[in-house]
Amino acid sequence: MIRLASGSAWWGDRISPAAQVAEHGNLDYLCFETMAESTVSAAQVKKRREPDFPGYDTWLDDRMHAVLPHCIQNGTRIVSNQGWIDPVAAARRIKEIAATHYDAPELKVAAVTGSDLTSRISDVADTILETGKPLTSLTDEIVSAEAYLGAMPIAAALDQGADVVVTGRVTDPAIFLAPMIHEFRWSPDDWNLLGQGTxxxxxxxxxxxxxxxxxxxxxxxxVPDPWNLGFPIADVEANGDCILHKLPDTGGVIDRHTVLEQMFYEVHDPANYLTADVVVDFTTADITELAKNRVQVRNISGKPRTGKLKVSIGVAEGFIGEDMFFYAGPGAKDRGELAKQILNERFRIVDLCAQELRIELLGVNALHGAMTPDTSAVPYEVGVRVAARTNTRTEALKVGREVDGMAVSGIAHTGKRVPFGERVREVIGVWSTLVDESELTPEIHFVQI
Amino acid sequence: MPDVELRHLAHTRSGDKGNTSNIAVIAWHEDLFDVIEASLTATAFAGHYDGVVTGKVTRYEVPRLGVLNFVAEGALGGGVSRSLSLDQYGKTLAAGILNFKIHVPETLIDKLRNYS
Structure with missing residues (x-):
C-alpha cells in the first residue's frame, strides 16, 4: 500500500492544509496541481513583460517552505506541476530551498520537460477541436501551445531516484498516477490499472x-467546519483498490456523494474520459462507505489510450474592461435600468469599439440571464456591472472611464467604489487541438545548484 | 403525486472545459434515479437552460451510480478565458437546474432530502 495526498488543487489554493497533511499524514507522496487551462499562456505573456519572472508557480516558495521540512523529515516524495513554463528553474529553486533552509543538500530534485510546442504547433497539428476549423483560422497571435504529457516520464524520474519531480504541463491525474506506476510496476498497457489509477x-x-x-x-x-477543510488522502493497493480519507482533526466530509460529485467534475462521456495514459471508464466504479469519512473506490476501468495528446493553444485575443456600481432602497432597480440606458448612450457617444458589451443588473439576472425565474420581483439592492471585450487596451479603458463618469454626472444615489487601477485585463483565449504522442520527447533533468 | 424540486431528489456540480459546461445530477437515493431519468431528459434540460446554453445538450446515464451527466455546449459565453460573464467558469450553472420540477410518487417521498 502507498499513501498519497493532494497538496493543492490550483494555483490559488490554500497552503496550510498542505502543511498539515505533510506533517501528520504519514505520506509516501504529496502531489501538487497548480495549473489552469490558461496558466501557461498567462505565464508566457508575463515572462515577456517581466523578464525577472522565473516562469514557475508564483507560490512555489511558500508551498515548499510549508511542506519541505515535513516531507524531508517523513521521507515523503513530492510530485508537482509547479514548473509551468520552466520546470528546470522550479527544480533548481526547490533544491536551493532544501539545501539552504532545511539542511538537505542531498535531496534529489528532477524536472520533467518537453511539453512545449509553441514554436512548431502549426507543423504538428491541424484542426481546432472547438471549431473544427484549421489552425490557420486563428488570426490572433499564438502566445503558447503545450501538450498534456502523461505519467510515464514522471514515473521514470521516480524510478531514477527523484525525491521531488517538477513538471510543466501534464494531465492533472498523471501527477497522482505516476507514483502508483513507479511503486507497483504497473505496465503501460494494463488499461484497467491505469484507468483505476487515473x-x-x-x-x-x-x-x-x-x-x-x-x-x-x-x-x-x-458540512462540519467548512472553514477548515482537510485535503484528501488516498491509500492505494497494488491492485488499484483505494481508500479515500482525511486527517481526523480537519473539517469537511468525504462520503459517497462528495466522491460522485468529484468523479463527474469536468467529465463529458463518463465511459470515455480521455487522458494521455489511458481512456478511463468511470461507469464501472464501485464506491463503498467503510466508515465516517472513509470511502473505498474500486473497479474504475480503462481502455487503450488514443495515442493522441491534447494540446492547449493560448491566443492573445484582446482585453476586457470591467467595473460595477450600486443602488439600494426604493426604486433601486429602476435607477439601475436608467444607468444601463445612460451607459449604452455614453458608449455610443465615445464610440466604444467592442467585440462584445454586457451591462447587467446584479441581484436580478446577471448570472443566469434568460433562465432566471420571475425577474419582475423588486429587489431592494442592485449592482450595475459593465464588461466589454475589445481588441485594444485603449478601448477597454473606456469602461472604467465611463463608470467614473457616473459618479457626479450620473443619477441619484449612485454608490461607487473608489477607482482602482485601470480595471482592464488581457484576454488569452484558449483553444485545443490534438497531436500525435510521437511528436513529444519528454526529458528528465536532475538539477544541481 | 406532488411536484418536487430536483434539489430534494439530487445534487449537482458543474465543471468547465472551454465553452462547454458539464452538469452532473446525482440522485440522493438509488430509488430516486428512475423518476429523475424519466423527467429530466436532454430536451427538458435544454429547455430549462434556454437562452443560457446556446449549443447541443448531451445526456449520459450511469444508473449503477445514480448519475445523469449533462454536457452543454455553448454554455460559457464563448469560453472561460474570453467570457464576459461574472461567473466565467459557470460554477453557478449547476444550481440553475435545482428548481426543475419532478412528479414524485408518494412511495418515494421518504427518500427525498430535506423535504416536508
Whole structure:
C-alpha cells in the first residue's frame, strides 16, 4: 500500500492544509496541481513583460517552505506541476530551498520537460477541436501551445531516484498516477490499472473538492467546519483498490456523494474520459462507505489510450474592461435600468469599439440571464456591472472611464467604489487541438545548484 | 403525486472545459434515479437552460451510480478565458437546474432530502 495526498488543487489554493497533511499524514507522496487551462499562456505573456519572472508557480516558495521540512523529515516524495513554463528553474529553486533552509543538500530534485510546442504547433497539428476549423483560422497571435504529457516520464524520474519531480504541463491525474506506476510496476498497457489509477488521480486532483469543498448547501449538504477543510488522502493497493480519507482533526466530509460529485467534475462521456495514459471508464466504479469519512473506490476501468495528446493553444485575443456600481432602497432597480440606458448612450457617444458589451443588473439576472425565474420581483439592492471585450487596451479603458463618469454626472444615489487601477485585463483565449504522442520527447533533468 | 424540486431528489456540480459546461445530477437515493431519468431528459434540460446554453445538450446515464451527466455546449459565453460573464467558469450553472420540477410518487417521498 502507498499513501498519497493532494497538496493543492490550483494555483490559488490554500497552503496550510498542505502543511498539515505533510506533517501528520504519514505520506509516501504529496502531489501538487497548480495549473489552469490558461496558466501557461498567462505565464508566457508575463515572462515577456517581466523578464525577472522565473516562469514557475508564483507560490512555489511558500508551498515548499510549508511542506519541505515535513516531507524531508517523513521521507515523503513530492510530485508537482509547479514548473509551468520552466520546470528546470522550479527544480533548481526547490533544491536551493532544501539545501539552504532545511539542511538537505542531498535531496534529489528532477524536472520533467518537453511539453512545449509553441514554436512548431502549426507543423504538428491541424484542426481546432472547438471549431473544427484549421489552425490557420486563428488570426490572433499564438502566445503558447503545450501538450498534456502523461505519467510515464514522471514515473521514470521516480524510478531514477527523484525525491521531488517538477513538471510543466501534464494531465492533472498523471501527477497522482505516476507514483502508483513507479511503486507497483504497473505496465503501460494494463488499461484497467491505469484507468483505476487515473480515476483516483481525478478524485484527488481538485483537492478539497472531494472532502467537502465546492459542496456545502445549507439544509441539503451540511458540512462540519467548512472553514477548515482537510485535503484528501488516498491509500492505494497494488491492485488499484483505494481508500479515500482525511486527517481526523480537519473539517469537511468525504462520503459517497462528495466522491460522485468529484468523479463527474469536468467529465463529458463518463465511459470515455480521455487522458494521455489511458481512456478511463468511470461507469464501472464501485464506491463503498467503510466508515465516517472513509470511502473505498474500486473497479474504475480503462481502455487503450488514443495515442493522441491534447494540446492547449493560448491566443492573445484582446482585453476586457470591467467595473460595477450600486443602488439600494426604493426604486433601486429602476435607477439601475436608467444607468444601463445612460451607459449604452455614453458608449455610443465615445464610440466604444467592442467585440462584445454586457451591462447587467446584479441581484436580478446577471448570472443566469434568460433562465432566471420571475425577474419582475423588486429587489431592494442592485449592482450595475459593465464588461466589454475589445481588441485594444485603449478601448477597454473606456469602461472604467465611463463608470467614473457616473459618479457626479450620473443619477441619484449612485454608490461607487473608489477607482482602482485601470480595471482592464488581457484576454488569452484558449483553444485545443490534438497531436500525435510521437511528436513529444519528454526529458528528465536532475538539477544541481 | 406532488411536484418536487430536483434539489430534494439530487445534487449537482458543474465543471468547465472551454465553452462547454458539464452538469452532473446525482440522485440522493438509488430509488430516486428512475423518476429523475424519466423527467429530466436532454430536451427538458435544454429547455430549462434556454437562452443560457446556446449549443447541443448531451445526456449520459450511469444508473449503477445514480448519475445523469449533462454536457452543454455553448454554455460559457464563448469560453472561460474570453467570457464576459461574472461567473466565467459557470460554477453557478449547476444550481440553475435545482428548481426543475419532478412528479414524485408518494412511495418515494421518504427518500427525498430535506423535504416536508
Amino acid at each position: 480515476g483516483i488521480g481525478h478524485l484527488l486532483e481538485c483537492g478539497a473538492q472531494v472532502t467537502g469543498g465546492y459542496y456545502p448547501d445549507p439544509g441539503f449538504k451540511d
